[in-house]
Amino acid sequence: MKIVLLGYMGSGKSTLAQLLAENLKLDVIDLDAYIVEREGMSISDLFENKGEIYFRLQESKYLKEILGHENDLILSLGGGTPCYADNMEVIKNRSLSFYLKASIDTLCTRLRNEKAQRPLIASLKEDQLKEFIAKHLFERRSFYEQASSTITIDGKTVEELLEEVLQVLKK
Numbered sequence: 059m060k061i062v063l064l065g066y067m068g069s070g071k072s073t074l075a076q077l078l079a080e081n082l083k084l085d086v087i088d089l090d091a092y093i094v095e096r097e098g099m100s101i102s103d104l105f106e107n108k109g110e111i112y113f114r115l116q117e118s119k120y121l122k123e124i125l126g127h128e129n130d131l132i133l134s135l136g137g138g139t140p141c142y143a144d145n146m147e148v149i150k151n152r153s154l155s156f157y158l159k160a161s162i163d164t165l166c167t168r169l170r171n172e173k174a175q176r177p178l179i180a181s182l183k184e185d186q187l188k189e190f191i192a193k194h195l196f197e198r199r200s201f202y203e204q205a206s207s208t209i210t211i212d213g214k215t216v217e218e219l220l221e222e223v224l225q226v227l228k229k
């Protein structure tokens with residue numbers, strides 16, 4: 059079984075993926091980290107030097123490469139991955155997916171201090187961040203909501219989220 063975690067930037071996909079992988083004794087891949095390794099460049103440098111379209115093309119290629127293999131694994135995506143090309147169709151066909159759903163306030167609080175390494179929000183001022191997230195989430199929600207399951211993350215510990223995912227997997 060392949061388990062995919064998706065959701066907006068700052069929703070905790072990578073952290074939960076690690077914990078889930080340890081618990082289920084499965085391999086874990088973080089798509090952003092995979093892209094950085096394969097491209098030999100940070101995400102910020104890829105956006106800056108090659109442009110977002112190049113990044114999206116590579117992101118889609120690597121997603122298909124990872125989900126095309128037979129082995130079971132946990133995969134955490136980038137926030138935009140489900141929303142480009144036919145990526146969400148591929149995710150639906152080849153994995154069990156979980157949308158980590160967070161409120162705009164939760165995302166704003168978390169991303170306020172973590173903007174620098176995220177090119178889409180790095181240049182936003184404090185007072186622009188909330189409106190940007192609200193609009194962006196509105197555009198992306200219809201993709202995220204196609205996941206097999208939705209887990210609301212607001213106010214929950216990563217251990218509680220792990221339990222919720224495990225409960226879904228037991229069904």
Ligand code: S3P
Pocket residue numbers: 065066067068090101135136137138139175176177178
């Ligand atoms: C992006 C999210 C990032 C990364 C890139 C673009 C997005 O991943 O893939 O900066 O479009 O939301 P995280 O969700 O892991 O921050």
